Amino acid sequence: MSENILDINDLRTSFFVEGNEIKAVDGVTFQVPKGKTLGIVGESGSGKSISALSILQLIENPGKIVGGSINFKGEELTKAKNSRMRDIRGNEISMIFQEPMTSLNPVYTIGQQLRESYKIHEGLGKKEGTKRAIEMLELVGIPSPEKRINQYPYELSGGMRQRVMIAMALACKPELLIADEPTTALDVTIQAQILELIKELQDEIGMSVVMITHDLGVVAETCDYVAVMYCGKVVEYADVETLFANPKHPYTVGLLNSLPRHDVDQDELVPIKGNVPAPDEMPTGCRFAPRCPHASDICSKLPGLETQEDGNDVRCWIYTEEWDGEKGVKVYDRESTT
Ligand SMILES: Nc1ncnc2c1ncn2[C@@H]1O[C@H](COP(=O)(O)OP(=O)(O)OP(=O)(O)O)[C@@H](O)[C@H]1O
Ligand code: SF4
Numbered sequence: 001m002s003e004n005i006l007d008i009n010d011l012r013t014s015f016f017v018e019g020n021e022i023k024a025v026d027g028v029t030f031q032v033p034k035g036k037t038l039g040i041v042g043e044s045g046s047g048k049s050i051s052a053l054s055i056l057q058l059i060e061n062p063g064k065i066v067g068g069s070i071n072f073k074g075e076e077l078t079k080a081k082n083s084r085m086r087d088i089r090g091n092e093i094s095m096i097f098q099e100p101m102t103s104l105n106p107v108y109t110i111g112q113q114l115r116e117s118y119k120i121h122e123g124l125g126k127k128e129g130t131k132r133a134i135e136m137l138e139l140v141g142i143p144s145p146e147k148r149i150n151q152y153p154y155e156l157s158g159g160m161r162q163r164v165m166i167a168m169a170l171a172c173k174p175e176l177l178i179a180d181e182p183t184t185a186l187d188v189t190i191q192a193q194i195l196e197l198i199k200e201l202q203d204e205i206g207m208s209v210v211m212i213t214h215d216l217g218v219v220a221e222t223c224d225y226v227a228v229m230y231c232g233k234v235v236e237y238a239d240v241e242t243l244f245a246n247p248k249h250p251y252t253v254g255l256l257n258s259l260p261r262h263d264v265d266q267d268e269l270v271p272i273k274g275n276v277p278a279p280d281e282m283p284t285g286c287r288f289a290p291r292c293p294h295a296s297d298i299c300s301k302l303p304g305l306e307t308q309e310d311g312n313d314v315r316c317w318i319y320t321e322e323w324d325g326e327k328g329v330k331v332y333d334r335e336s337t338t
Protein backbone atom coordinates (compact mmCIF):
# COMPACT_ATOMS: atom_id res chain seq x y z
CA MET A 1 0.00 0.00 0.00
CA SER A 2 1.32 3.41 -0.86
CA GLU A 3 1.30 6.14 1.74
CA ASN A 4 -1.62 8.60 1.67
CA ILE A 5 -0.82 12.31 1.64
CA LEU A 6 -4.48 13.07 2.37
CA ASP A 7 -6.95 10.92 4.26
CA ILE A 8 -10.48 12.23 4.65
CA ASN A 9 -12.86 10.40 6.92
CA ASP A 10 -16.57 11.02 7.36
CA LEU A 11 -16.21 14.73 6.63
CA ARG A 12 -19.37 16.76 7.25
CA THR A 13 -19.82 20.39 6.25
CA SER A 14 -23.19 22.11 6.61
CA PHE A 15 -24.73 25.51 5.91
CA PHE A 16 -27.14 26.87 8.47
CA VAL A 17 -29.75 28.94 6.67
CA GLU A 18 -33.03 30.21 8.19
CA GLY A 19 -33.01 27.57 10.88
CA ASN A 20 -32.30 24.73 8.42
CA GLU A 21 -29.16 22.65 8.13
CA ILE A 22 -28.10 22.07 4.51
CA LYS A 23 -25.74 19.12 4.54
CA ALA A 24 -23.50 20.09 1.60
CA VAL A 25 -20.87 17.48 2.50
CA ASP A 26 -22.51 14.64 4.34
CA GLY A 27 -19.99 12.02 5.45
CA VAL A 28 -17.33 12.09 2.76
CA THR A 29 -14.48 9.57 2.89
CA PHE A 30 -11.59 9.31 0.42
CA GLN A 31 -7.82 9.03 0.25
CA VAL A 32 -5.16 10.56 -1.99
CA PRO A 33 -2.06 8.36 -2.25
CA LYS A 34 1.21 10.34 -2.36
CA GLY A 35 2.21 11.43 -5.88
CA LYS A 36 -1.10 10.28 -7.36
CA THR A 37 -4.14 12.04 -8.80
CA LEU A 38 -7.61 11.60 -7.37
CA GLY A 39 -10.53 12.71 -9.53
CA ILE A 40 -13.75 13.88 -7.88
CA VAL A 41 -16.76 13.70 -10.19
CA GLY A 42 -20.46 14.27 -9.74
CA GLU A 43 -23.32 16.50 -10.85
CA SER A 44 -23.59 20.17 -9.94
CA GLY A 45 -24.34 20.67 -6.25
CA SER A 46 -22.98 17.28 -5.12
CA GLY A 47 -20.49 18.92 -2.74
CA LYS A 48 -17.24 18.79 -4.69
CA SER A 49 -16.17 22.41 -4.16
CA ILE A 50 -17.31 22.46 -0.54
CA SER A 51 -15.22 19.33 0.13
CA ALA A 52 -12.19 21.07 -1.40
CA LEU A 53 -12.74 24.30 0.52
CA SER A 54 -13.18 22.27 3.72
CA ILE A 55 -9.73 20.72 3.27
CA LEU A 56 -8.22 24.21 3.23
CA GLN A 57 -10.45 25.40 6.10
CA LEU A 58 -11.92 28.07 3.84
CA ILE A 59 -15.58 27.52 4.74
CA GLU A 60 -17.23 30.79 5.66
CA ASN A 61 -20.38 31.64 7.59
CA PRO A 62 -23.12 30.36 7.48
CA GLY A 63 -21.08 27.25 6.63
CA LYS A 64 -19.23 25.11 9.17
CA ILE A 65 -17.34 21.82 9.31
CA VAL A 66 -19.50 19.85 11.73
CA GLY A 67 -17.67 16.52 11.85
CA GLY A 68 -15.09 14.09 10.55
CA SER A 69 -11.38 14.30 10.01
CA ILE A 70 -8.98 15.67 7.39
CA ASN A 71 -5.57 14.15 7.82
CA PHE A 72 -2.80 15.78 5.77
CA LYS A 73 0.60 14.05 6.16
CA GLY A 74 -0.39 12.93 9.63
CA GLU A 75 -1.66 16.36 10.73
CA GLU A 76 -5.33 16.88 11.61
CA LEU A 77 -6.39 19.98 9.65
CA THR A 78 -9.77 20.37 11.36
CA LYS A 79 -7.81 21.16 14.54
CA ALA A 80 -5.03 23.25 12.96
CA LYS A 81 -4.58 26.88 14.09
CA ASN A 82 -5.33 29.68 11.60
CA SER A 83 -1.64 30.61 11.40
CA ARG A 84 -0.70 27.02 10.56
CA MET A 85 -3.45 26.86 7.90
CA ARG A 86 -2.15 30.09 6.29
CA ASP A 87 1.28 28.50 6.14
CA ILE A 88 -0.10 25.31 4.59
CA ARG A 89 -2.16 27.23 2.03
CA GLY A 90 0.82 29.22 0.78
CA ASN A 91 3.34 26.41 0.75
CA GLU A 92 2.10 22.86 0.94
CA ILE A 93 -1.39 22.84 -0.58
CA SER A 94 -2.33 25.04 -3.54
CA MET A 95 -5.80 25.42 -4.91
CA ILE A 96 -7.00 26.42 -8.34
CA PHE A 97 -10.43 27.87 -7.62
CA GLN A 98 -13.50 27.46 -9.78
CA GLU A 99 -13.88 31.27 -9.61
CA PRO A 100 -10.52 32.77 -10.70
CA MET A 101 -10.85 36.24 -9.13
CA THR A 102 -10.88 34.80 -5.60
CA SER A 103 -7.19 34.03 -5.43
CA LEU A 104 -5.69 36.92 -7.38
CA ASN A 105 -4.94 40.14 -5.57
CA PRO A 106 -6.55 43.03 -7.50
CA VAL A 107 -4.01 45.66 -6.37
CA TYR A 108 -0.85 43.95 -7.63
CA THR A 109 0.23 43.21 -11.19
CA ILE A 110 0.46 39.64 -12.40
CA GLY A 111 4.27 39.94 -12.42
CA GLN A 112 4.43 41.25 -8.85
CA GLN A 113 2.29 38.37 -7.60
CA LEU A 114 4.28 35.68 -9.38
CA ARG A 115 7.63 37.24 -8.40
CA GLU A 116 6.55 37.30 -4.76
CA SER A 117 5.87 33.59 -4.90
CA TYR A 118 9.27 32.83 -6.46
CA LYS A 119 10.94 35.05 -3.87
CA ILE A 120 9.32 33.24 -0.94
CA HIS A 121 9.69 29.71 -2.27
CA GLU A 122 12.95 29.82 -4.18
CA GLY A 123 14.65 32.98 -2.95
CA LEU A 124 14.74 34.45 -6.44
CA GLY A 125 15.54 38.15 -6.90
CA LYS A 126 13.59 40.54 -9.12
CA LYS A 127 15.41 39.76 -12.38
CA GLU A 128 15.37 35.97 -11.97
CA GLY A 129 11.78 36.07 -10.66
CA THR A 130 10.62 38.06 -13.69
CA LYS A 131 12.34 35.60 -16.04
CA ARG A 132 10.65 32.69 -14.27
CA ALA A 133 7.26 34.45 -14.27
CA ILE A 134 7.47 35.00 -18.03
CA GLU A 135 8.42 31.35 -18.59
CA MET A 136 5.53 30.16 -16.43
CA LEU A 137 2.99 32.40 -18.20
CA GLU A 138 4.27 31.05 -21.49
CA LEU A 139 3.82 27.49 -20.21
CA VAL A 140 0.15 28.13 -19.38
CA GLY A 141 -0.42 29.55 -22.87
CA ILE A 142 -0.50 33.31 -22.27
CA PRO A 143 0.50 35.25 -25.39
CA SER A 144 3.04 38.13 -25.02
CA PRO A 145 3.79 37.29 -21.38
CA GLU A 146 6.46 40.03 -21.14
CA LYS A 147 3.62 42.57 -21.61
CA ARG A 148 1.06 40.72 -19.51
CA ILE A 149 3.19 40.67 -16.37
CA ASN A 150 2.75 44.43 -16.04
CA GLN A 151 -1.05 44.19 -16.13
CA TYR A 152 -3.53 43.92 -13.26
CA PRO A 153 -5.97 41.01 -12.94
CA TYR A 154 -8.97 43.13 -14.04
CA GLU A 155 -7.22 43.87 -17.34
CA LEU A 156 -7.34 40.21 -18.33
CA SER A 157 -10.20 38.12 -19.75
CA GLY A 158 -11.73 35.33 -17.63
CA GLY A 159 -9.86 32.57 -19.48
CA MET A 160 -6.60 34.49 -19.17
CA ARG A 161 -7.11 35.02 -15.43
CA GLN A 162 -7.76 31.31 -15.01
CA ARG A 163 -4.39 30.59 -16.61
CA VAL A 164 -2.61 33.17 -14.46
CA MET A 165 -4.16 31.52 -11.42
CA ILE A 166 -2.91 28.13 -12.53
CA ALA A 167 0.57 29.64 -12.95
CA MET A 168 0.30 31.07 -9.41
CA ALA A 169 -0.88 27.79 -7.91
CA LEU A 170 2.00 25.89 -9.48
CA ALA A 171 4.68 28.52 -8.75
CA CYS A 172 5.15 27.40 -5.14
CA LYS A 173 5.54 23.76 -6.25
CA PRO A 174 2.96 22.49 -3.77
CA GLU A 175 2.96 18.98 -2.36
CA LEU A 176 -0.77 18.80 -2.99
CA LEU A 177 -2.65 20.65 -5.72
CA ILE A 178 -6.43 20.91 -5.52
CA ALA A 179 -7.77 21.86 -8.93
CA ASP A 180 -11.48 22.74 -8.99
CA GLU A 181 -12.69 22.53 -12.60
CA PRO A 182 -9.36 24.00 -13.71
CA THR A 183 -9.94 23.86 -17.43
CA THR A 184 -13.69 24.10 -18.12
CA ALA A 185 -13.54 27.77 -19.15
CA LEU A 186 -10.64 27.17 -21.51
CA ASP A 187 -10.49 25.98 -25.10
CA VAL A 188 -9.44 22.42 -25.84
CA THR A 189 -5.85 23.12 -26.87
CA ILE A 190 -5.09 25.20 -23.78
CA GLN A 191 -6.92 22.62 -21.66
CA ALA A 192 -4.66 19.83 -22.92
CA GLN A 193 -1.59 22.05 -22.41
CA ILE A 194 -2.51 22.78 -18.81
CA LEU A 195 -3.27 19.16 -17.92
CA GLU A 196 0.10 18.26 -19.44
CA LEU A 197 1.81 20.96 -17.36
CA ILE A 198 0.24 19.60 -14.17
CA LYS A 199 1.37 16.09 -15.13
CA GLU A 200 4.94 17.28 -15.76
CA LEU A 201 5.12 18.99 -12.41
CA GLN A 202 3.76 15.88 -10.82
CA ASP A 203 6.57 13.80 -12.32
CA GLU A 204 9.16 16.43 -11.46
CA ILE A 205 8.33 17.10 -7.81
CA GLY A 206 6.07 14.15 -6.92
CA MET A 207 3.08 16.47 -6.43
CA SER A 208 -0.25 14.85 -5.49
CA VAL A 209 -3.41 16.18 -7.13
CA VAL A 210 -7.13 16.35 -6.37
CA MET A 211 -8.83 17.02 -9.72
CA ILE A 212 -12.45 18.13 -9.51
CA THR A 213 -14.20 17.87 -12.85
CA HIS A 214 -17.47 17.20 -14.67
CA ASP A 215 -15.50 15.67 -17.49
CA LEU A 216 -15.03 11.90 -17.37
CA GLY A 217 -12.67 12.23 -20.34
CA VAL A 218 -10.32 14.32 -18.17
CA VAL A 219 -10.63 11.72 -15.42
CA ALA A 220 -9.72 8.87 -17.79
CA GLU A 221 -6.67 10.78 -19.00
CA THR A 222 -5.30 12.26 -15.82
CA CYS A 223 -6.50 10.39 -12.72
CA ASP A 224 -5.24 7.32 -10.87
CA TYR A 225 -8.23 7.08 -8.52
CA VAL A 226 -11.78 8.39 -8.69
CA ALA A 227 -14.36 9.37 -6.08
CA VAL A 228 -17.89 9.67 -7.46
CA MET A 229 -20.02 12.06 -5.38
CA TYR A 230 -23.78 12.31 -5.19
CA CYS A 231 -25.72 14.62 -2.83
CA GLY A 232 -22.83 15.22 -0.44
CA LYS A 233 -21.71 11.59 -0.26
CA VAL A 234 -19.10 9.46 -2.00
CA VAL A 235 -21.08 6.67 -3.67
CA GLU A 236 -18.12 4.92 -5.32
CA TYR A 237 -14.33 5.09 -4.95
CA ALA A 238 -11.98 3.00 -7.09
CA ASP A 239 -8.83 3.11 -9.14
CA VAL A 240 -9.52 4.57 -12.56
CA GLU A 241 -9.17 1.31 -14.55
CA THR A 242 -11.55 -0.54 -12.24
CA LEU A 243 -14.08 2.28 -12.30
CA PHE A 244 -14.26 2.45 -16.09
CA ALA A 245 -14.07 -1.32 -16.69
CA ASN A 246 -16.34 -2.42 -13.88
CA PRO A 247 -18.44 0.38 -12.39
CA LYS A 248 -20.76 -0.83 -9.65
CA HIS A 249 -22.92 2.00 -8.35
CA PRO A 250 -26.01 2.69 -10.51
CA TYR A 251 -25.14 6.42 -10.44
CA THR A 252 -21.60 5.77 -11.75
CA VAL A 253 -23.10 3.56 -14.46
CA GLY A 254 -25.55 6.35 -15.31
CA LEU A 255 -22.69 8.84 -15.64
CA LEU A 256 -20.76 6.48 -17.92
CA ASN A 257 -23.82 5.72 -20.06
CA SER A 258 -24.47 9.42 -20.60
CA LEU A 259 -20.89 10.00 -21.76
CA PRO A 260 -20.58 10.71 -25.51
CA ARG A 261 -18.40 8.04 -27.12
CA HIS A 262 -17.02 7.61 -30.61
CA ASP A 263 -18.22 3.99 -30.88
CA VAL A 264 -21.83 4.64 -29.86
CA ASP A 265 -24.49 6.49 -31.84
CA GLN A 266 -25.38 9.77 -30.07
CA ASP A 267 -29.05 8.64 -30.09
CA GLU A 268 -28.13 5.71 -27.86
CA LEU A 269 -26.80 7.89 -25.05
CA VAL A 270 -28.97 7.49 -21.99
CA PRO A 271 -29.08 10.48 -19.67
CA ILE A 272 -29.82 9.82 -16.00
CA LYS A 273 -33.54 10.37 -15.42
CA GLY A 274 -34.78 13.14 -13.13
CA ASN A 275 -32.82 15.74 -11.19
CA VAL A 276 -30.71 16.03 -8.08
CA PRO A 277 -33.19 16.43 -5.16
CA ALA A 278 -33.49 19.84 -3.48
CA PRO A 279 -32.03 19.97 0.06
CA ASP A 280 -35.52 19.99 1.64
CA GLU A 281 -36.56 16.95 -0.40
CA MET A 282 -33.47 14.87 0.33
CA PRO A 283 -34.38 11.17 0.77
CA THR A 284 -33.33 9.83 4.16
CA GLY A 285 -32.28 6.48 2.65
CA CYS A 286 -30.17 6.10 -0.46
CA ARG A 287 -30.01 9.62 -1.94
CA PHE A 288 -30.11 8.20 -5.47
CA ALA A 289 -33.28 6.11 -4.94
CA PRO A 290 -35.76 8.47 -6.71
CA ARG A 291 -33.67 8.22 -9.90
CA CYS A 292 -32.37 4.67 -9.61
CA PRO A 293 -33.72 2.06 -12.06
CA HIS A 294 -32.99 -0.72 -9.51
CA ALA A 295 -34.42 0.83 -6.32
CA SER A 296 -36.06 -1.65 -3.95
CA ASP A 297 -37.70 -1.51 -0.48
CA ILE A 298 -34.42 -1.65 1.44
CA CYS A 299 -33.21 1.48 -0.38
CA SER A 300 -35.35 3.57 1.98
CA LYS A 301 -32.49 2.91 4.43
CA LEU A 302 -29.08 4.51 3.88
CA PRO A 303 -26.45 2.02 2.61
CA GLY A 304 -22.86 2.21 3.90
CA LEU A 305 -19.71 2.54 1.78
CA GLU A 306 -18.44 -1.05 1.56
CA THR A 307 -15.32 -2.44 -0.12
CA GLN A 308 -16.09 -4.99 -2.86
CA GLU A 309 -14.02 -7.90 -4.16
CA ASP A 310 -12.86 -5.91 -7.22
CA GLY A 311 -11.52 -3.21 -4.94
CA ASN A 312 -14.26 -0.60 -5.49
CA ASP A 313 -15.80 0.98 -2.41
CA VAL A 314 -19.53 1.17 -3.15
CA ARG A 315 -22.51 2.66 -1.32
CA CYS A 316 -25.38 0.53 -2.64
CA TRP A 317 -27.57 -2.23 -1.18
CA ILE A 318 -27.27 -4.41 -4.31
CA TYR A 319 -23.81 -5.52 -3.18
CA THR A 320 -24.87 -6.56 0.30
CA GLU A 321 -26.44 -9.67 1.86
CA GLU A 322 -29.48 -7.55 2.78
CA TRP A 323 -30.40 -6.83 -0.87
CA ASP A 324 -34.11 -7.56 -1.32
CA GLY A 325 -34.54 -6.67 -5.01
CA GLU A 326 -33.98 -8.68 -8.19
CA LYS A 327 -31.31 -11.35 -7.70
CA GLY A 328 -28.24 -11.14 -9.95
CA VAL A 329 -29.29 -7.73 -11.21
CA LYS A 330 -27.07 -6.44 -14.03
CA VAL A 331 -26.19 -2.88 -13.11
CA TYR A 332 -23.56 -2.50 -15.82
CA ASP A 333 -24.20 -4.33 -19.05
CA ARG A 334 -20.78 -4.66 -20.61
CA GLU A 335 -22.14 -6.57 -23.63
CA SER A 336 -24.29 -3.68 -24.81
CA THR A 337 -21.91 -0.88 -23.89
CA THR A 338 -18.56 -2.08 -25.25
N1 LIG B 1 -23.04 29.65 0.72
C1 LIG B 1 -23.90 28.63 0.75
N2 LIG B 1 -25.06 28.69 1.43
C2 LIG B 1 -25.92 27.65 1.47
N3 LIG B 1 -25.72 26.47 0.87
C3 LIG B 1 -24.60 26.34 0.16
C4 LIG B 1 -23.61 27.39 0.06
N4 LIG B 1 -22.60 26.95 -0.71
C5 LIG B 1 -22.92 25.70 -1.07
N5 LIG B 1 -24.11 25.31 -0.55
C6 LIG B 1 -24.76 24.00 -0.69
O1 LIG B 1 -23.77 23.04 -0.89
C7 LIG B 1 -24.08 22.21 -2.00
C8 LIG B 1 -22.79 21.75 -2.64
O2 LIG B 1 -22.15 22.85 -3.24
P1 LIG B 1 -20.79 22.70 -4.05
O3 LIG B 1 -20.39 24.07 -4.44
O4 LIG B 1 -19.81 21.92 -3.27
O5 LIG B 1 -21.24 21.85 -5.32
P2 LIG B 1 -20.32 21.33 -6.51
O6 LIG B 1 -20.37 19.84 -6.49
O7 LIG B 1 -18.99 21.96 -6.46
O8 LIG B 1 -21.15 21.83 -7.78
P3 LIG B 1 -20.63 22.45 -9.18
O9 LIG B 1 -20.35 21.27 -10.04
O10 LIG B 1 -21.81 23.23 -9.66
O11 LIG B 1 -19.45 23.31 -8.91
C9 LIG B 1 -24.99 23.05 -2.86
O12 LIG B 1 -25.90 22.27 -3.58
C10 LIG B 1 -25.70 23.92 -1.88
O13 LIG B 1 -26.87 23.24 -1.41
S1 SF4 C 1 -29.02 1.52 -2.77
FE1 SF4 C 1 -30.86 1.10 -3.97
S2 SF4 C 1 -31.55 3.07 -4.78
FE2 SF4 C 1 -29.46 3.32 -4.03
S3 SF4 C 1 -28.20 3.01 -5.82
FE3 SF4 C 1 -28.34 1.02 -4.81
S4 SF4 C 1 -30.13 0.03 -5.74
FE4 SF4 C 1 -30.24 2.17 -6.31
Ligand SMILES: [Mg+2]
Pocket: 048, 049, 050, 098, 180
Ligand atom coordinates in the same frame (compact mmCIF):
# COMPACT_ATOMS: atom_id res chain seq x y z
MG1 LIG D 1 -18.03 23.35 -7.61
